Amino acid sequence: MDLHQLQVSYQAEEDRLLFRASFKAEDGTLQELRAWITRRLLRVLWPAILQTLETQVRLDKPQAAHASADIVGMDHHASIEHIRDTGNFDTYYETEISHFPLGEAPLLITSVNFAQHADQPVRINFSPADSGGFELSFTLVMLHGFCSLIREAANMAEWDIALEMPGALGATAAGLHLLN
Template identity: 50%
Template structure:
């Protein structure tokens, strides 16, 4: 299955973030998987994301491992800017799905496991308490877009969570000596 779109939206009536991921199946049909993220799980997910992004820099650029926090921040800015310029953030989430492989009702994510290898997309395996979860592989640019969407959803939730990326302060905001 080929990743098509990701949407993260805060749902106040549930006090959760709804994660919708759509995929193109081998036959070309659009399939969607839905999952709930609680405040607690979102905080844990964020910590894991930061850790794997920094570790990925060390895997992909061992000579620059000492600057991995700064590199994550620079990659984040460049990726999000590129996605904005391409219109990726402005596209509406496609609602015309052919099916829901794990059911139309979102499942509650209770664990997230990460997988990574040098030169490959980071994999996230979302696991519910019972039943099947799903794994999604996110190339670096998509992963940074995901982080941006998650930060936006959490800001709307007003959960008092600080989702900061290392080295991701606004460009030009530092002091040079």
């Protein structure tokens, strides 16, 4: 199954972020995985994602390892522009889900683990306290899009967690203007 859509939304009544990932089955039906991202988990998840992005730069472009933070910022800006240009941020999340492999109730995620290799998608394993969980593969563009969704939902939550991208373009993309 191929990843079809991602959504991260703030659920005020739970004071959590609801993460939804849908997949298209071979017969065209949609399947969905659901997970809660708490404020506590987000404080661990965000730096881990940033570290993963910088590590991926060092794996994919060893000659540019010295500038990995700046490259992550530039890649983030380029990825978000690409996603916007293709209209993917404007596409509504499809809700006609036919199957929930892990159940309709979201899993309460307590830990995440990353696996990465040169020129390969980043794999993130989302695990609840008990057994189970799920693993998703993210291309770098998808991972940057996921970061944008997380940032937007966390801003809605008003958790006062600084979710900044590294590098100069990450700061300007967040609304800061720099003069040279």
